[in-house]
Amino acid sequence: MQIKENTTLYDAIIVGSGAGGGMATKILSEAGLKVAVVEAGPFFDPTDPEQKTQLRWPYESPRRGAGTRRPFGDFDSAYGGWEIEGEPYTFKDGTKFDWFRSHMLGGRTNHWGRISLRFGPDDFKHKSVDGHGEDWPISYQDVAPYYDKVDKLIGVFGSKEDLRNDPDGYFLPPPKPRLHELFYIKGAKKSGVPVYPSRLSMLTKRINNDRGVCFYCGQCSRGCQVHADFSSGTCLIFPAQKNGGQVDLFVNCMVREVTTDAEGRATGVSYISKDDRKEYKLKGKVVVLGASACSSARILLNSKSPQHPNGLGNSSDAVGRYLHDSTGADMMAFVPDLMNRKTSYNEDGVGGMHVYSPWWGDNSKLDFPRGYHIEVWGGMGMPSYGFGFNVNEFNKFFGTKVGGYGDILRSDAKKYYGAIVGLSGRGESIALKDNYCEIDPNTVDQWGIPVLRFHYKWSDNERKQAKHMQDTFDEILTNMGGEVIGNKPGADQDFGLHTPGRIIHEVGTTRMGDDPRTSVTNKFQQLHDADNVFIVDAGPFSSQADKNCTWTILALSWRASDYIVDQFKKQNL
């Protein structure tokens, strides 16, 4: 059977509907372009009772929210996970990379942590600071106006602190700290670690008349029915449709490759419909890839043609290379001073921490480059699967018996409820050419599309950083009067450093640069090898920073989209 070709010629075909694809959809369609959005998963709207998990009780799930199916629990709004049936990926040379995919409208923005940090001036030029990795071809000054616009469009709470490498923005006011966060502030200050109000994209204050205001259920990971947090569907794609944009949504459509003509320019995409398992084609003047750093690299590498024998945009051989995830390590402690809490009030708060510590260290005095920020968790959360496990193990700190049965367990459960505090470090790794994804020549997924094979190893830079995290957390938690839970991981366990991919900040696979021999896109995220193909996910990131990547994806996608509109106006596309 022939491939079915849609006769519509779109101005732009946008692949993926997460942060990057969503922003491109909004900017391009509102500029009058006719766009197609091709999303591998189903339509999703957190307001729809058929999909809404917000404000559901644990007993509405037979597994009480356990993570047996969805990795972050039954109520988490991510359709997908580390493993997706029928869509494998493989590894090379005994290395490992855990790849998280969320196939649904809005992608991973539906469940993410909403930590919305700007990269700072150093983050764009870090090679010039410490010699590692590569500088970006753009600077903070290039991106700052777009960060400003993103702040005002989407909304982020925070506080103006005038920190050199953690730039301020247009903030909504932050929520007051919770009880355990007050303990953290005390403990961190004692160790000279500064603490500030966190910066998260939830609306603590009205930002426009279309979206609601946060009602503090602490469940942003489930998606918000009043659209008071950022997700790509609710804040970008739905408003674009509402504003009269010409947006055709193609859901359950898995893009296979970008099609090209005899000149090597893109003509559109081919995709597999998951509904009928047939192959289709869409025609577009411009193709905008926002499928996720690794998925976009996969699409490019699978788009081979006589003009692009090494895969589209891959004359540099850099597609898939320089893949890097944030570093991550965690520690938790039992804090006796947080025992016997009154449950007289609701402290759900926003869906994340109310306070955090941006990187404070001086790397010139440390044995590793780049830093990390500290996230804080704890509190009297809603009981879910796992609640009451080892209910009175902390009795060991008081010399009383552990275990038992009967009503004593009830008082133990209440005595220790909310007395655990956890710290997580999320830091910057150095992008390395030898950490990459490529096409596995031996494996296809159930759609017949060749899959990715990963090769990724942490270096001592990341291990030393993780050690610093563990030592710092140990000290802060001890300052809080806490008893660390579990053994502190040593060198034999890479100091608790998570497997690459686990922090779900995949970036760098189509990095930007001025030199087409060493980079995939130019500074407007346009392929060096095909001027009508753009990449708006985190693939073009030259480096990651110790910040979460979403706010920068949004700012850069807006910037690239403005450039696309400008090029259309100049008739260059």
Next chain:
Amino acid sequence: MDRRKSLKSIVLGSVAGGLALHGCNPGEGPKEELSVAKAEGIKWMTAEENKLMDELQAEQFFNPHELATLTVLCDLILPGDGGFKSASDAEAVPFIEFMVKDVPEMQVDFRGGLMWLDHRSNTDFGKEFIAAGPEQQKRLLDEIAFYDPEVPQLERPFGVNFFSTVRNLTLTGFYTSKLGIEELGYQGNMPNVWNGVPQDVLDQHGVSYDPQWLAKCVDQSQRNVVAEWDDQGNLIT
């Protein structure tokens, strides 16, 4: 034939094969379960998730004797007296039944653990655990209910680990139920306005808010006023 397949065969009608493996009383348990296994699905789950859910719900893992034993055990862990609701009031047992199907790795330990308990009870008291008196049941539990957390879990006796698992799932089952959440006193999962930790709680735990920090925080009386900023990024509404 593995267990999951054999249980599926009960649902699909090949009852004899299932019972041979099961050894349970015909006409009980599984049949009842069949009647509640319906294809309606859970509204907010995906079709794929619902398909698996239907399969799990249609299976019956524990036989009636095992269910009865588990009920006694769970109610010894969280008894219903002194104004408290019991584990079985909160349907902890159906929750455990579901979890051992959802996480099949737990099945052998559960089935073996319940038999182990009966064996101990038969040896000591000449009757199965459910037929033993409450004092006898507790005497048995006293041997396995406590553990030394300094001993790695894998090195603890089977009975201790078995009971720990039952206790863990009983507590989760209870405290994630409506009754359990009420007993715990959790006040969240409903729309509200967070305005900081109450003063009496701050006092109880010996902490306080820094006024400079509070000055940065949201004025909840202004939350519905649309945000505007000056050119320096200062919020002016």
